[in-house]
Amino acid sequence: MLYSKARGRSCRQDKGSPTTVEHHFRVDIFTAAIDFQLQELKSRFGEQAVEFLTLSVALSPKDVYKSFEIDDICKLAEKFYPKDFNVQERFCLKFQLEHYKLDMPKHSDFQNMSTLSELCIGLANSGKSKIYHLIDKLIHLVLTLHVSTATTE
Structure with a gap:
């Protein structure tokens, strides 16, 4: 993904909604990390x-x-x-x-x-x-x- 260096701005838009750098790191990456940890726990504990x-x-x-x-x-x-x-x-x-x-x-x-x-x-x-x-x-x-x-x- 291409992001502008300015915080809170986006140089790319998906289907009409802008994705900011802050949103990407706070939401997208956080959600992916939590999903990964949940899958890991599920695989280790029945x-x-x-x-x-x-x-x-x-x-x-x-x-x-x-x-x-x-x-x-x-x-x-x-x-x-x-x-x-x-x-x-x-x-x-x-x-x-x-x-x-x-x-x-x-x-x-x-x-x-x-x-x-x-x-x-x-x-x-x-x-x-x-x-x-x-x-x-x-x-x-x-x-x-x-x-x-x-x-x-």
Whole structure:
């Protein structure tokens, strides 16, 4: 493509709309770079791995549990750890998560955490791992990446 040296000007027009140098670098090249990175990620990680990571984010204590989603956490336990949580435990997990969601943001020790490993240590040190034993169990499983070999849809 031919571009003029003046910023914001074009010496070429495609179908009536000018393309500026700034637009080319800020939009066209940026979009191409993002597309390339997405293709690279897709080739390295399968759908199941991406779903696992997406659902795992729901446990994150970052930004005072901003991404905490009870339904996603229950889906994580059900889909990726069906052998580790029986039906009764999955039912109880939901209630533990509801209490946890109300309880944890109130405790100053848990407000500045940003990783699951920090959360795991904090639960153990505070004794809350006994109160929220199913959540603690799920966090341990996620941290060790023990994923069931059961096939998923």
